[in-house]
Amino acid sequence: MFLWLTYNFLFFLLLVGLIMQVQQYAIEVACPRCGIEKTIHVPETLFAEKKFGHIKIQVPKGAVCQDHIFIVFLDVKGRVIGYETVDLLIKTTAEKKIHEEIDIEDKTTKLERFIDDIGFNCLAGLIHSKLFNYPLYLIINKEFKVNLDVINTMLDEIMPEAYKNRRTLKIIEFNNKIYPTATYFYALVKNQKRSAFLMNPSKLIVQKPWKTGLELEQSIINSALKKQDQDEQLKFLTFFLTKFLEDVDKTISILETTKKISKKELVKNLKEKSPLSTVTKTLVDFIKEFIHRRRSPEIAQKIQD
Numbered sequence: 502m503f504l505w506l507t508y509n510f511l512f513f514l515l516l517v518g519l520i521m522q523v524q525q526y527a528i529e530v531a532c533p534r535c536g537i538e539k540t541i542h543v544p545e546t547l548f549a550e551k552k553f554g555h556i557k558i559q560v561p562k563g564a565v566c567q568d569h570i571f572i573v574f575l576d577v578k579g580r581v582i583g584y585e586t587v588d589l590l591i592k593t594t595a596e597k598k599i600h601e602e603i604d605i606e607d608k609t610t611k612l613e614r615f616i617d618d619i620g621f622n623c624l625a626g627l628i629h630s631k632l633f634n635y636p637l638y639l640i641i642n643k644e645f646k647v648n649l650d651v652i653n654t655m656l657d658e659i660m661p662e663a664y665k666n667r668r669t670l671k672i673i674e675f676n677n678k679i680y681p682t683a684t685y686f687y688a689l690v691k692n693q694k695r696s697a698f699l700m701n702p703s704k705l706i707v708q709k710p711w712k713t714g715l716e717l718e719q720s721i722i723n724s725a726l727k728k729q730d731q732d733e734q735l736k737f738l739t740f741f742l743t744k745f746l747e748d749v750d751k752t753i754s755i756l757e758t759t760k761k762i763s764k765k766e767l768v769k770n771l772k773e774k775s776p777l778s779t780v781t782k783t784l785v786d787f788i789k790e791f792i793h794r795r796r797s798p799e800i801a802q803k804i805q806d
């Protein structure tokens with residue numbers, strides 16, 4: 502009996518030892534190019550020697566998404582503070598010069614460059630904020646220079662007519678001499694602006710004030726990126742957003758004659774109205790949020806789980 506206990510105890514210690522050895526932080530990471538999210542595990546020892554500053558981790562292809570390599574920046578407590586994209590096509594300076602001189606047409610599209618600048622999920626979040634009427638802010642420190650006009654003009658180009666210029670991205674500046682860390686400052690801003698979408702210039706969503714995710718916008722951006730005629734990608738974004746607004750109108754017309762309806766039933770009804778539509782329960786969540794934010798909370802309430 503005693504021996505048995507001892508063995509069990511030893512086994513327990515061995516297990517604890519094994520766990521201690523490989524103690525890791527589980528960190529939720531999103532690819533800045535395509536938005537795919539995954540938890541990666543980073544050994545705690547990496548943070549042990551770091552007391553301030555940040556930690557840089559290169560995420561290889563296949564670790565988070567299948568297509569991209571990127572860098573994630575973590576603070577000393579293992580919180581994501583930003584991303585950087587890595588170009589696979591590394592050109593030498595000489596090659597770049599030739600490239601510029603002969604003026605070879607740049608193969609990346611306007612939309613791809615925009616995603617590269619602000620991040621896939623941040624773009625999805627900005628579109629969501631404008632469409633669903635949330636205030637939107639970019640948090641930067643004093644040294645950081647961002648051309649807000651470029652971002653706002655681009656967003657206006659994407660948004661359907663009725664949603665241009667309503668909300669624009671504004672800047673919140675933080676003084677890194679007063680506030681010890683960016684994450685500390687973010688916590689203060691989040692507390693003050695609970696209903697705002699917050700992002701930083703390192704492609705990180707700092708706060709997403711809504712419960713629905715970003716699936717609608719992500720799928721719209723991905724569909725636009727698939728379009729062959731690359732100059733048309735932005736127009737396709739607008740086109741898909743307009744289609745969403747049409748689904749909203751169809752839903753409202755259904756709701757006018759019903760007291761309440763389940764999401765499942767609504768999907769069925771919408772499919773009957775337009776047989777080619779690809780309405781899902783997730784899309785219904787977005788439609789409900791839109792009606793709640795933009796039209797009438799009472800009508801939105803008619804949609805039930």
Ligand SMILES: [Zn+2]
Nearest residue numbers: 532535566569
């Ligand atoms: Zn990716």
